Amino acid sequence: MTEPSSHEIENRKLDRGTYEHERDTVLQTWHTGKDVDFAKGVRRHHEMPDSKKFSVALANAEAAHKTLLQPRAGVALIREQIQLLNDLSPHCDVLPTTVDAYTRHNRYEEAQAGIDRSRAAGTSLLNGFPPVNHGVEGCERLVDNVSKPIQVRHGTPDARLMAEITLASGFSSFEGGGISYNIPYSKNVPLARSIRHWQYCDRLVGRYEEEGVSINREPFGPLTGTLVPPFVSHAVALIEGLLALEQGVKCITLGYGQAGNLSQDVAAIRSLRQLGHHYFREFGHDDYALSTVFHQWMGGFPEIEARAYSVIALGAAAAKFGGATKIIVKTPHEASGVPTMEANRAGLQATEQMINMIGDQGYLETDEIAQEMALIEREVHAVMDKVIDLGQGDIARGAVRAFEAGVMDIPFAPASVNAGRLTPVRDNNGAIRVFDQGSIPLPADVIAFHKEKIAERAAAEGRDASFKMVVDDVRAISASKLIGRPN
Amino acid sequence: MADARFKVVLGVIGADCHAVGNKIIKSVLEPLGIDVVNLGVMVSQDEFIDAAVETGAQAILVSSIYGHGEIDCAGFRGRCVERGLADILLYVGGNLVIGKREFSAVEAMFKDMGFDRVFKPTVDLEEVAELLKADISRKVLVCNDDHEVVELRIAG
Numbered sequence: 001m002t003e004p005s006s007h008e009i010e011n012r013k014l015d016r017g018t019y020e021h022e023r024d025t026v027l028q029t030w031h032t033g034k035d036v037d038f039a040k041g042v043r044r045h046h047e048m049p050d051s052k053k054f055s056v057a058l059a060n061a062e063a064a065h066k067t068l069l070q071p072r073a074g075v076a077l078i079r080e081q082i083q084l085l086n087d088l089s090p091h092c093d094v095l096p097t098t099v100d101a102y103t104r105h106n107r108y109e110e111a112q113a114g115i116d117r118s119r120a121a122g123t124s125l126l127n128g129f130p131p132v133n134h135g136v137e138g139c140e141r142l143v144d145n146v147s148k149p150i151q152v153r154h155g156t157p158d159a160r161l162m163a164e165i166t167l168a169s170g171f172s173s174f175e176g177g178g179i180s181y182n183i184p185y186s187k188n189v190p191l192a193r194s195i196r197h198w199q200y201c202d203r204l205v206g207r208y209e210e211e212g213v214s215i216n217r218e219p220f221g222p223l224t225g226t227l228v229p230p231f232v233s234h235a236v237a238l239i240e241g242l243l244a245l246e247q248g249v250k251c252i253t254l255g256y257g258q259a260g261n262l263s264q265d266v267a268a269i270r271s272l273r274q275l276g277h278h279y280f281r282e283f284g285h286d287d288y289a290l291s292t293v294f295h296q297w298m299g300g301f302p303e304i305e306a307r308a309y310s311v312i313a314l315g316a317a318a319a320k321f322g323g324a325t326k327i328i329v330k331t332p333h334e335a336s337g338v339p340t341m342e343a344n345r346a347g348l349q350a351t352e353q354m355i356n357m358i359g360d361q362g363y364l365e366t367d368e369i370a371q372e373m374a375l376i377e378r379e380v381h382a383v384m385d386k387v388i389d390l391g392q393g394d395i396a397r398g399a400v401r402a403f404e405a406g407v408m409d410i411p412f413a414p415a416s417v418n419a420g421r422l423t424p425v426r427d428n429n430g431a432i433r434v435f436d437q438g439s440i441p442l443p444a445d446v447i448a449f450h451k452e453k454i455a456e457r458a459a460a461e462g463r464d465a466s467f468k469m470v471v472d473d474v475r476a477i478s479a480s481k482l483i484g485r486p487n
Numbered sequence: 488m489a490d491a492r493f494k495v496v497l498g499v500i501g502a503d504c505h506a507v508g509n510k511i512i513k514s515v516l517e518p519l520g521i522d523v524v525n526l527g528v529m530v531s532q533d534e535f536i537d538a539a540v541e542t543g544a545q546a547i548l549v550s551s552i553y554g555h556g557e558i559d560c561a562g563f564r565g566r567c568v569e570r571g572l573a574d575i576l577l578y579v580g581g582n583l584v585i586g587k588r589e590f591s592a593v594e595a596m597f598k599d600m601g602f603d604r605v606f607k608p609t610v611d612l613e614e615v616a617e618l619l620k621a622d623i624s625r626k627v628l629v630c631n632d633d634h635e636v637v638e639l640r641i642a643g
Contacts, residue, residue, distance in 0.1 A: 100555075101501070101503060101504075101553050101554075102502050102555070104502065107502060110502070110558075113558070114555070117558065123585070123586075124585055125555075125557060125558060125585055126555070127553050127554035127585060155504070184506075185504050186504060187504070187528055187529050224506065224507060299507075300608075333586075333587050335608070335609075336582055336586070336587040337552070337553070337554045337584075337585065337586065337587070338554050338585045338586050339587075340586065343587075412506055412507045412510060413506060414504050414505075414506035414509075414528040414529075467514060471514055471515070474507060474511060478609065
């Protein structure tokens, strides 16, 4: 495949010939690719009980207004991964397999060294499960030995081979997208390339759909997880949703990461669902199942475990009040990295207790939530209008050009294609506001509102808003506060 | 302004793409008079060393938050020695291993690997800046002493 430019990338379904031709190359990028058999994969999915299908779990949860709980979990070796998932299974609704960081960058040789060293050490030295190295046979063994739906969770700009292997093995949900798994997860991958690679992944899911197998797709909501204003991540989620639907995806879950202010978080998850339907219909899609996922706080956590539970519980409350279909649950070990099974289970239990208690309460409606929803919707429309305009109606081309122009801009992202001029900061209530809009085309009155809210905080703290304030905010939650106020 | 006396190479090692802490370290060190050559995320051992050679930095600051630090940092000191940077200061910080382990054990392991200082992710960065300046100043002093000895020998 030649490198697509912003002129060539387009939001159009890949034709069969293009997909098949590309597939031949993709399956040769690591030796386990030769074992992928699409027809056999389709049979596996058809033979699987509904209790192991992600799309069924999501549809049931939507219908019953239930909230599914899902941990993150991934270790280097198959037997240990099976053990870990089965230990977590009684405490959650759907299962993950979190992929290691070498595999995320297609560094399969390093992943293999990690597997070998983990075997020798008797403990996982990888931060996740390497599905490509374990191949179809290894992944099938994993799927066969768990009793709940299982999703691939990663951070991979080029996940084509991983998608082929894991979906053929019976995984029924695949996280990621061409923007959300590039900008926060890589340094030098051109955006047109990752979008194109994710069109392939979505087309593969579309091929399963054509065979009557529903595979859930979940764009990654939280992005860098650090002071991301809701409209920024919503715009990415909506674009990735549209790109997925175009390739034949039918079951889509849009995501959002906890920001910390309850009204803003509830408003964000509610508006995400509404905006999803709005844009999907506007682009002519009507045959899809939409659900939402709320990620508990993705930034730095307090080291003390009791304090970490409060961050987890606040996220659980926001998710439940907001009506999220699923919650991705954090653990009290978050400050130290990969958690033990026990810490993971504890995070799930803390979350369950909170959602049960919130679930017994009615729909929460406040002026603040209504105002935040109206604000987010206006901001999203402003950005989306410009993206559509830049792409002359094509959302894929528009997204690439929007990042080039800084119209889309993700705070604290490592990718060189990201402008990095948008600077967020918390207001005096801890809601995330826009301190420097960079080149984001927000309406003048919206910008004036953000400035006013930030000025309120600056006055309360007796200092000017500055990058120092932003840095204080980034460190605030791990220092047991929400807002990074001066001592 | 950055003081030319203190120059360091900064980056996140391996396949780690966590950019937030990296940007913050730079934003704290620079106003404290340390010239930071920031390589950003996903930096290999050789890229750190290349940058140190090219810029004449006195220290390399390695970050790792994703758990593969133990694998990614193996052999770093040896590689520095091979490349003629035997005396360069090596600092490392973050969540350096998989899972929750005693920090003292992690610190001992990385010191054994040849790192001069090992930090938790919660470390006060202003403290790191002070240590860095003190360590660099001490090294410069030692190097100058060596230099004088050599000159004396030549003179003698």
